[in-house]
Amino acid sequence: MLRSIVAVIASYVAMAVFVMALFMGLWFGLGPDGLLQPGSFKGNMLISIAAPGITVVGGLLGGWLCAKIGRGRGPVMALAGLVLGLGLLMAYFTLQKPYPADPRPAGMTVQEIMEVGREPTWVAIVNPIAGAGAVLIGGLVMGCACCRRKPTA
Numbered sequence: 001m002l003r004s005i006v007a008v009i010a011s012y013v014a015m016a017v018f019v020m021a022l023f024m025g026l027w028f029g030l031g032p033d034g035l036l037q038p039g040s041f042k043g044n045m046l047i048s049i050a051a052p053g054i055t056v057v058g059g060l061l062g063g064w065l066c067a068k069i070g071r072g073r074g075p076v077m078a079l080a081g082l083v084l085g086l087g088l089l090m091a092y093f094t095l096q097k098p099y100p101a102d103p104r105p106a107g108m109t110v111q112e113i114m115e116v117g118r119e120p121t122w123v124a125i126v127n128p129i130a131g132a133g134a135v136l137i138g139g140l141v142m143g144c145a146c147c148r149r150k151p152t153a
Helices: 002-035 045-070 073-096 111-116 121-150
Strands: none
Touching: 002 045, 002 073, 002 111, 045 073, 045 121, 073 121
């Protein structure tokens, strides 16, 4: 039981760090003008493709790690439920926030944009669903398949 709890917590933390690091890398590497449309708070094509991609890769990683640590399906299912539940809760609060008015003032920092900006509705809803699905695939298909192998003598 303790192993399962540790698996879920460690995997969730690893996923969160991985996803935040990639998003922060994009934001600070490319800057607001590299990820947002000029003079607008709307994302460009790069961030529209990268956001779900990062979510899926993070979910695959988290599911695989959870299956490895937890040595079973139960922790993976719990992690998927946690990702879905917390993600939908975050989506609820995101959708309560109004879209900022365009045009975006020149010279805004990444931190200012994150405080004022809001992700699109489709991203807020798709991310938890895609993340939970990726956790299931990463854990139940990739992770548990490796756990079931019998050592050869």
